[in-house]
Structure formats: C-alpha cells, structure tokens
Amino acid sequence: MRRFLTKLAITVAALFVFALGLDYIITHSLWHSKVQLLDRYNTAYWSEIDYNMLIMGHSRGMVQYSPKILDSILHTDSYNISCNGRAIDAQVNLFNIYCRNHPYPKIIIQNIDHLTLHMSNMYEREQYLPYIVYDKKLYNATKETEQFNWSDRIIPLKRYAGYNNLIKEGLHIKNKMYSPWNENKGYEGRERSWDGSEFNKIDKIHFDTNQQAVQIFENYLSDCTKHGIQVILVFAPMYIGISEKMGADVDTMFAFYQHIADKYGYPILNYTYDSISYDTLNFYNASHLNRRGAEQFSLKLAQDLKNLLQ
Numbered sequence: 001m002r003r004f005l006t007k008l009a010i011t012v013a014a015l016f017v018f019a020l021g022l023d024y025i026i027t028h029s030l031w032h033s034k035v036q037l038l039d040r041y042n043t044a045y046w047s048e049i050d051y052n053m054l055i056m057g058h059s060r061g062m063v064q065y066s067p068k069i070l071d072s073i074l075h076t077d078s079y080n081i082s083c084n085g086r087a088i089d090a091q092v093n094l095f096n097i098y099c100r101n102h103p104y105p106k107i108i109i110q111n112i113d114h115l116t117l118h119m120s121n122m123y124e125r126e127q128y129l130p131y132i133v134y135d136k137k138l139y140n141a142t143k144e145t146e147q148f149n150w151s152d153r154i155i156p157l158k159r160y161a162g163y164n165n166l167i168k169e170g171l172h173i174k175n176k177m178y179s180p181w182n183e184n185k186g187y188e189g190r191e192r193s194w195d196g197s198e199f200n201k202i203d204k205i206h207f208d209t210n211q212q213a214v215q216i217f218e219n220y221l222s223d224c225t226k227h228g229i230q231v232i233l234v235f236a237p238m239y240i241g242i243s244e245k246m247g248a249d250v251d252t253m254f255a256f257y258q259h260i261a262d263k264y265g266y267p268i269l270n271y272t273y274d275s276i277s278y279d280t281l282n283f284y285n286a287s288h289l290n291r292r293g294a295e296q297f298s299l300k301l302a303q304d305l306k307n308l309l310q
Contacts, residue, residue: 019156026160026170030130033169037127040081040186044098045131053078054098055186056091057111057236064236064289065109066298067185073302074309076107080186085123088116088213092220093141100137104227107309109301112233112257112268114246117209117217120145126163130170133159189291192284196241199286205242207249209256221264232305233261233268237276237297239286269304271297 031042053076055065061082071078081098083090095108125146132139133153142148152159160167168175224231235257243250254270261268274297276282282293289297 016156023156023160026157026167027130027133029170029172030166035169036084036188037124037166038130040083040094041097041127041131043079043186044081044094045101047079047102049077049079050102051077051079052105053107053109054095054105055080055082055109055111056095057082058086058091058115059084060113060236060238060288061111062186063188063190064294064297065111065301066187066189066295068187069295069298070109070302070305073299073306078107078109078185082111082186086120087118087210088217088220089141089145090120092216093138095220096141097131097135097138104229106228106230108224108229108231109305110231110233111236113235113238114205114207114249114253117213119210119213122146126166129159129163129166187294189294190284190288192290194280194283194290195285196239196280199239199241202245204247205245205249207246207253207256218260218263221260221266225264230309231264231266232308233257233266234301235268235270235272237271237274237282237289237293239280239283240273240277242286243272243277267308269301269308271300274300276300 030038031046033039033042053067053070053074055061055067055070055078057065059082062080062084065080065082067078067080070076081091081094083094098105122145128138128142128146128148129152132142132148139148139153148159160170165175221231235254246253250272257268271277276289276293276297279293282289282296284290
C-alpha cells in the first residue's frame with residue numbers, strides 16, 4: 001500500500017510540476033501578445049512609454065477616438081485604453097493597472113453615454129486570465145463580476161479551462177479568434193458601412209444606472225482630482241435615431257452627468273446633436289462610428305480640446 005501511495009504521490013507531483021510549467025509558458029507568452037483582447041493590458045503593465053493622455057471608454061471609445069489625430073493637433077502622446085464591451089468598472093480597473101506601472105497621465109478623455117454606468121457582464125472574461133495570479137489587486141477587483149475564486153489563482157491551468165483559443169495563442173498556435181490586429185495606439189477604426197437592422201428592432205432605449213457603478217465612477221473622478229489629472233467627459237456622436245428612441249431619457253442622462261461633472265469640476269463636450277450624428281455614412285451601426293465618421297469626429301474633438309485646454 002505504501003508503495004502505491006508513494007507512486008501516486010510522485011505521479012501527482014510530476015503532473016503538478018508539468019501543469020505549473022505549462023501555465024508559466026502560456027501566461028508569459030500572453031503577456032507579450034498583440035491580439036486586441038490583451039494588448040491594452042499588456043500596454044498598461046509592460047509598456048516603456050509613459051503616455052500623458054489616455055482615452056477611456058467601452059467599444060465606442062475604442063473605435064471612435066484616434067490618438068494619432070488628437071496627438072497631431074494637441075501635441076500630446078496619447079493611448080486609447082478603452083475596453084471593448086465593458087462598462088465603467090472594467091475601464092477603471094485597467095486605468096488603475098496603468099497608474100500602478102506608470103506616472104499618472106495629465107489628461108483623460110472619458111467617453112460617456114447611456115451604457116457607461118453599468119457593471120460588466122463577463123464579456124470576454126478571459127482577458128483577465130493571464131494576470132489575476134500575479135496581480136492580487138486585479139483579482140480582488142474582478143472576482144465578483146467575473147466569478148473567479150481561489151482555485152483560479154492556486155491550481156495551475158485551471159483558469160484557462162475551456163478557453164482553448166487563448167491557450168493556442170499562448171502556445172503560438174494559429175487560431176481564428178485571436179488574430180493580431182492593426183492597432184493604432186489602441187484605436188481600431190472600422191471600415192464598415194451602415195447596417196441598421198438591429199437598431200430597427202428596438203422600440204425604446206433607456207438610460208439606467210447601477211449604483212455600484214456610479215460609486216466607482218465618482219471614486220475614479222475623485223482620484224483624478226487628487227492626482228491633478230484633467231478629465232474631459234465626452235458624449236461622442238451616436239446616430240440621431242438613438243436620441244429619438246431615448247425620448248426624455250436623453251435630458252435625464254445629460255442632467256445626471258452634468259451634476260457629476262459640476263461636483264468634480266470637469267467639463268463636458270457633447271456631440272450628441274453634431275452634424276456627424278445625422279448621416280448614416282458615418283456609422284456602421286447606430287452606436288458606433290465607422291472609420292470615416294471616427295476620424296471626422298477625432299479632428300473636431302481635437303480642435304475643441306485645443307481651445308478648451310488653452
């Protein structure tokens with residue numbers, strides 16, 4: 001019996017060491033990945049560049065703000081760290097990672113809209129997997145929303161279970177889901193034409209807030225004030241039909257954000273009713289500008305920011 005238990009212990013130990021080594025290889029490879037899913041986190045953790053302006057938001061931030069255009073007019077060095085498909089909690093988590101590894105930026109352009117003040121919903125939760133073992137603060141900030149637990153940090157490879165494409169990326173095996181992207185300082189202009197099919201199915205669009213998300217947002221703005229960061233809140237253009245389907249909620253949204261902006265002394269730039277918003281040639285769906293619209297907007301925003309910051 002003792003001999004059997006000894007062999008079993010040796011086998012288990014060997015498997016644990018193998019899993020630990022494989023986990024290390026996959027994780028450290030993902031830290032250097034350039035796929036869209038991970039690039040912003042890798043920039044926040046490892047980039048040797050200290051950007052003096054950050055652009056924050058969800059997918060509307062990612063596809064609508066061009067750092068190169070903004071930098072060319074404002075003479076800044078900016079990066080777009082917007083989180084695709086993610087609300088304010090994830091945006092602030094990424095911002096905190098950046099600030100733990102770099103000096104605080106001087107300026108933040110924060111995209112705001114009717115979807116900002118919610119909590120994230122596990123969309124692409126695998127984006128956290130390469131980091132939560134080594135960053136306890138990130139683990140603590142995400143364990144509830146992403147349903148992580150102690151075993152994801154302790155048992156090698158356990159957190160990667162079911163994410164085969166991410167494992168392939170970590171082992172440098174080609175996969176269709178995580179292909180390298182042509183990022184432009186975090187900006188992803190999309191060459192797409194208008195498709196209003198999903199928008200046409202919606203009768204009413206609401207402005208709702210989550211109280212926990214509002215508190216996260218206010219704590220983040222308070223921290224920016226404490227560290228001398230100039231925050232500019234921006235309502236980027238959205239197809240005018242969204243405003244129409246929001247009805248009175250549009251004014252409620254404007255008033256809500258204005259109250260918070262006044263509380264912390266930050267300006268709001270509002271492009272909801274800009275001429276860009278009325279032309280579907282500028283959009284690929286009702287919420288997102290295509291490259292044509294995004295670069296028109298970025299030029300307009302840059303000029304307005306230049307006047308505002310002066």
